[in-house]
Amino acid sequence: MNPDGTLCLESPINLLGKLSAKPDLLQFAESCLIPYLYCVSHKLKNGGKFLFGELAHGPKGILDDYKQLWGLQSPEQVWMVLNAMKSHKREANKMLCPCGCGKRLGVCSYNRYLARLRKIAPRNYYKKQLDQVTPYFPQSTLKKLKKYSKRVQVIE
Numbered sequence: 630m631n632p633d634g635t636l637c638l639e640s641p642i643n644l645l646g647k648l649s650a651k652p653d654l655l656q657f658a659e660s661c662l663i664p665y666l667y668c669v670s671h672k673l674k675n676g677g678k679f680l681f682g683e684l685a686h687g688p689k690g691i692l693d694d695y696k697q698l699w700g701l702q703s704p705e706q707v708w709m710v711l712n713a714m715k716s717h718k719r720e721a722n723k724m725l726c727p728c729g730c731g732k733r734l735g736v737c738s739y740n741r742y743l744a745r746l747r748k749i750a751p752r753n754y755y756k757k758q759l760d761q762v763t764p765y766f767p768q769s770t771l772k773k774l775k776k777y778s779k780r781v782q783v784i785e
């Protein structure tokens with residue numbers, strides 16, 4: 630439950646991912662709405678904690694959610710994925726890969742996962758998400774992260 634009394638259903642990208650797999654209303658009801666209503670009614674009946682992890686609001690909540698969704702270890706990696714996703718593919722391929730392999734994105738198989746994300750939402754969407762999470766990071770971290778997004782020299 631958020632401070633203003635509203636509920637976080639699920640982050641938009643989770644919903645978009647589920648909907649893009651089979652974009653009809655039945656699918657939406659099955660994968661999103663029913664679990665949501667179930668979890669609300671359970672809370673009303675039994676009180677206590679929500680069955681499903683509630684999303685913390687704000688940048689931290691978004692970062693936590695993506696971290697889990699994309700199988701990453703740190704919020705910095707999430708930033709790197711969002712930064713790659715808001716960029717053109719050619720540009721993103723030159724960036725340091727967010728998976729931690731130390732190579733540039735274009736030569737890592739993690740690239741294939743990002744190609745799927747590109748189909749789920751437009752670059753503009755990821756740009757907005759990036760803008761939302763950026764205030765979470767201290768300036769020194771952002772400086773480092775921005776350096777990673779410059780062309781990476783790799784010995785291939």
Ligand SMILES: [Zn+2]
Pocket residue numbers: 726727728729730731732734737738739
């Ligand atoms: Zn990689």
